[in-house]
Amino acid sequence: MIIPILKVTNLSKSYDNIVGCKNISMSLYPGEVLGIVGESGSGKTTLINCLSGNLEPDRGKIIFNINNKETDFLNISESEKRKFIRTDLAFVHQNPRDGLRLNVSAGGNIGEKLMSVGYRHYGNIRSLATKWMNKVEIDKSRIDDLPITFSGGMLQRLQIAKNLITSPNVIFMDEPTGGLDVSVQARVLDLIRSLVNELNLTVIIVSHDLAVIRLLADKMIVMKNGTVIESGLSDQVLEDPQQEYTQLLVSSVLNV
Amino acid sequence: MIEVKKVNKSFTLFNQNNAKITVFKNLNFKVNPGEIVALKGPSGIGKSSILKMIYGSYIIDKGAIIINNKNIATLSAQEILKLRKTSIGYVSQFLKVIPRISALDVIMEPLLNSGDNKNNAYKKSIKLLKDLNIEKNLWHLSPLTFSGGEQQRINIARGFIKDLPYLLLDEPTASLDSRNRDIIINLIKAKSNRGVSIIGIFHDEYSRKKLNVREIDLNIETKH
Ligand SMILES: Nc1ncnc2c1ncn2[C@@H]1O[C@H](COP(=O)(O)OP(=O)(O)OP(=O)(O)O)[C@@H](O)[C@H]1O
Ligand SMILES: Nc1ncnc2c1ncn2[C@@H]1O[C@H](COP(=O)(O)OP(=O)(O)OP(=O)(O)O)[C@@H](O)[C@H]1O
Ligand SMILES: [Mg+2]
Ligand SMILES: [Mg+2]
Helix, strand or coil: CCCCCEEEEEEEEEECCEEEEEEEEEEECCCCEEEEEECCCCCHHHHHHHHCCCCCCCEEEEEEEECCEEEEHHHCCHHHHHHHHHHHEEEECCCHHHCCCCCCCHHHHHHHHHHHCCCCCHHHHHHHHHHHHHHCCCCHHHCCCCHHHCCHHHHHHHHHHHHHCCCCCEEEEECCCCCCCHHHHHHHHHHHHHHHHHHCCEEEEECCCHHHHHHHCCEEEEEECCEEEEEEEHHHHHHCCCCHHHHHHHHCCCCC | CEEEEEEEEEEEECCCCCEEEEEEEEEEEEECCCCEEEEECCCCCCHHHHHHHHHCCCCCCEEEEEECCEEHHHCCHHHHHHHHHHHEEEECCCCCCCCCCCHHHHHHHHHHHCCCCHHHHHHHHHHHHHHCCCCHHHCCCCHHHCCHHHHHHHHHHHHHCCCCCEEEEECCCCCCCHHHHHHHHHHHHHHHHCCCEEEEECCCHHHHHHHCCEEEEHHHHCCC
């Protein structure tokens, strides 16, 4: 039997008296891509912030199981948690400026991430950084340039390289193509898709765009008012939705 | 073997005054290894719905569909994903084109996803592209701009590239000329000769005859 890489039970988070997310339970298996959809304010960001350690939930359980090592995410010490987040998790922000340091060169951004997990040898760091610039289709001659000289699409690709270079086990993405032009979006999506396939990544991706979910996600959950109202295989939820709200969501876009 | 047992399927359209479309009540049939079964019946009777229930993309309201001793109706999402990967090939009626991915990559992907090495996947895919009579200058282009028949053949290649014990074919010969139709028919026959269980929807008598199918007339099966 395969053990879920992430198992969430009855997770809840409120902001004073505003519900962020409520009673969320779900499992994710190694190599799966989970899509999260739902209207603005439905709790998508709250949920993945709780799962990735950016927010402390009020209640619930988060268990990671990576290479047969179980981590009870909400019951470990702060230092263990910080180390776990650094080595095993990655978070790709909607706005690449939130995930990069803009006053540090492209290569420096990537190098810092490597050093944070223990890389020391300058030559190794440099060559790995170059390899990843290439992987995300940024010309390696730009390695010493500051990110502020990059286009939005390039910045997002750089953020992705920075996040994936250390081979994290679970990757969170919050609207990774949200702030980009449609033409640039296709390229970033295509990159994510090929990396997911090539590296067999386990990913949780938030997107309001059902076409993105259809393209990338094996499974999906639909959120409304902080709760999960429907979940299943992406093609099943999109083609044969069982809830009124999901049907409305699906029917309001063409050709997903 | 595929066994469809006492299956009910309906759709409730919540946003259209909760209209309920009942497609099947108590549907039963079996497909043996190496057999080709053709689903027959007028448009809207539920042919595609059957394939989608077997593949897990439509919910089975009631009853069971048994494949490899597993009941699709009760499997979890990740169990269905696994079953698809190891056992079920599905050729939808139309190719869902992915922007920027070449025809060759579209075909190689199922192999790479199940751990085949690049070189092997490449060789197999090239052979299939040749067998399917796809012009070499198209291999490295996105199928987005291909003709209907070319897209359909890419879709078939993607469904046929792995050796899987079950194949679901939704009108695989629909938009093809007679030469290409015969090529597809021969590929389907070859799969069948290797013991694959096949359920297909074939709009034309010619394909059904050539493939020596067993017909399941849904007009009769769904009368109650
Ligand atoms: N820091 C905060 N303080 C107070 N309320 C918050 C805070 N963050 C989120 N909320 C509230 O929690 C609810 C869920 O917000 P969340 O950001 O998770 O939604 P979302 O689904 O990500 O929406 P969007 O699609 O707009 O990004 C909303 O009602 C929101 O106003
Ligand atoms: N996702 C869906 N949501 C709602 N109703 C659906 C859905 N899919 C199919 N139906 C309905 O179920 C019935 C059977 O449809 P299906 O597509 O299975 O027919 P078919 O026999 O394949 O027809 P055709 O020969 O035209 O392809 C039809 O009445 C159709 O409108
Ligand atoms: Mg959000
Ligand atoms: Mg049909």
